[in-house]
Amino acid sequence: MRRIAIAWFVLSAILTPIVVAVIAPTLPPGNATEASSNQVFDDTVLLGIVTPIAVALGVYFAYTLIVFRRRDADPAEEGVATRDNPSIHLPWLVGTIVIVLFLAIFGTVELTDAGAGGGQGPSPAFKLSGNDVMPVQVIAQQWEFTYRYPTYGGVETAHLELPVGRKVELHVTSLDVIHSFWAPKLGVKADANPGVDNVAYVEPEEELSFEIHCSELCGLWHGYMFDTGQVVSGEAFAEWISEQQQVFAPATKVLPKYSTQYFPEPERRGG
């Protein structure tokens, strides 16, 4: 048992820092936004906990499977008939419970930071602090996303552009079935439910272009429901949005008034 403990200590003392300091920071989704760097931080902490546990199991199994194998000398050999050792129960239980409590508290603390980029429904429990928040509506339908900027005259665009360093409140909704707006590099994922305003917060910290995928099966062309978006500088964004306003001015007039949810005509199948 002592040899296992020593091997575990040495190995996890070597491996854990490698995993935490070298591997974890390279993990997707990267550090483009507050939410995504929080996600990487969470993964780093969890890896830091999981690695020593994995090493413990690995060392234990390697030791027992080799040392306690049956030798050919005596094929009928039996193990030692120990049935239990209650003195292990309590430390084991306490250990696992402490880890679980830590994980739950840590996760909750991380979650309270604006919901960690996840969709939180119409009344978010974990709001983004500050009042200079730009609302952007993500409207999903089979099989594309469109984006609506209510603070810019309710213009609806085919692509998503966000200004860097600006707090953004995404209102994700759907016109037909359930979709899910997933921008991996932004660290944002929010289901688009018909008739539901699903709010997710994002604060881009660097200029980049990012992929957008639908991550909830939404029918035939689900696989093709992807898109790219850009995070650009504030000036570039102002220029882009005013251009969009001009280009789409005729269309904006006939769009329904901006609302957090749209109920399309009920499309009922037959019996």
Added chain:
Amino acid sequence: MSSEALARPLWRRLIGFNLLGGIVLGVAGFYFGWWLGHQIHAESLDFFGDTNQNDVALMLGYVFSVVGFLIGLGFARYPLARMLGKERTHTENEHGGSGRYFGLCTDHKVVGVQYLCGIGLFFFIGGLNAMLIRAELLQPSPQIFGAGNYLTLVGLHGTMMMGIMTSGVLGPFANYFVPLMIGARRMAFPRVEAITFWLLMAAGAILMTTLFFGGFPTGWTGYAPLNDQANFGFDSYIFFFALVGLSMMLLGLNMIATIITMRAPGLTWSRLPIFCWGAISTSILMVLAAPVLIAALLMVGFDRAVQTSFFLSSAGGSPYLFQNLFWFFGHPEVYVLALPGFGIILEILPVFARKPLWGYRIAVAGILGVALLSFFVWQHHLFVSGLNSSLRPFYMFSTEAISVPTGLVFLAGMATLWRAKIRYTVPMLFCLAWFFNFFIGGASGVFLSDVPSDVATHGSFFVMAHFHYTIMGGLIFAFFAAIYYWVPKMFGVMLSERLGKIHFWAMFIAFNSTFAPLFALGLMGQPRRVVTYPSHLEPLNIWVSVSAFVLGASMLVFLANVVYSLVFVRKPAPDNPWDSRSLEWQTPTPVPIENFERRPIIDTDPYDYGVPPVPLVPPGPAEAPAPG
């Protein structure tokens, strides 16, 4: 079947209440329901809307088909005879030759074998679907099946595996071995036991008919309102899962009643084999969760066929309702898949470690704890859905809390290996691989339960890798451990050890090589169930596909082993080839119809292995011996 009946010519014996009769009446019932549905539809066309898809006809077709199938198998004979006040007119079909396996048979051993073969068939169909899915994903854009057929394949694979394999362990192994382990003559409700199997087969056949009706694009989750929009083929999903739910529920009730009431004298709860604990806790989950699924599917059926709007937000319903109901069933369901694995692993480990099961009580506590907690975690499937964001910390905590009872199961298993004399037989190898796979599955589950981390991976291939590690790595490895362990008792024939080891190593390596890269693919942004993906993910996808084909080939090694060992070599199995102390191995092989000559009387648990430990200090007179 009497000897007189056996003397009849073969064609005469085929006519009667058996599988053939069931199929004939099932097909006839389908056309009757189809016709009836069109009568109803034609007379009140306006009420049901105006499309060429007649869901009413298809659904009635399925209903009458199942009823006809069961009547053809002979399930109506006994209740009808009793209702008419007649004497019992037919024997229970427990005697006789191989014909028993193709009809209603109330012998739990026959039902166990039926289950193993039937489930094996659908397992291979489901696996074949997976091969086709991976073939399509060899290229970043669809070349083989196209988007629609691809989604149908994905749906068929998921639905088949999650539906049929719920009974993958309880059906064959618990039905066969729980009565033997508890010293009983039969299950508590033998006819119920038989009907659970035939309902499952009817369900599987119905799911396959979706191919005639255009498939379904919803995956195994079948979320509303996509399920309302889906075409004709979705009706077969509804009926498949409803029948699976019914079968699960009846199987669970039967199992609970059997284990509670039919234990042999002396078989106290603290002597019950751990596999029976796994079976009874799984059964409790089945009984409590399956009705929710059946109710939800009935509502979907109504939404589709008669224009209710339980789940349609455009008409006052809520898609969240379906998600909640589905996952209230669905999360216990994944533990329905995992818990029998726990039972099998802890049952087999002591036999090959030649040691008693360590910490029996904490192992039982772990299994029951997982079963209990599984009802309190379902909203972690909806972490980004926008539902109840203030409840997320609770569901995060409850999900993480499952690792406490699971940890107890791990502790019991790991400590059983300490100072053991491990025999590396094929079942033991599968058991040990279970620890490896299930740890990776569980550890990745910790990432998914953490909401911020989950936002990055929800609905991606990461989740897919996670649940394949827990279900395939957990259940299917335990399933094969059980096959290699118990087939000598079930079929009286030893499986080839060498082919078994080739199967194991091929499967274990290919399994990890298939699913470990999926974690990376998910993190890099490949969503589930897509037919296209960014081209920079192509090399990794090709790697996964090739590994998946090797994994599929390892199943062919298993099939070859079955054919080679059961058909050609037929090396007779001794009564107790593994030198096990468990009660089921104390019966002769093949097990006689009455199971035991006399009711066994149990005075110990079945883990009485090993040499007693030498105490360092001789026990003093005041020290009581530790309770067994």
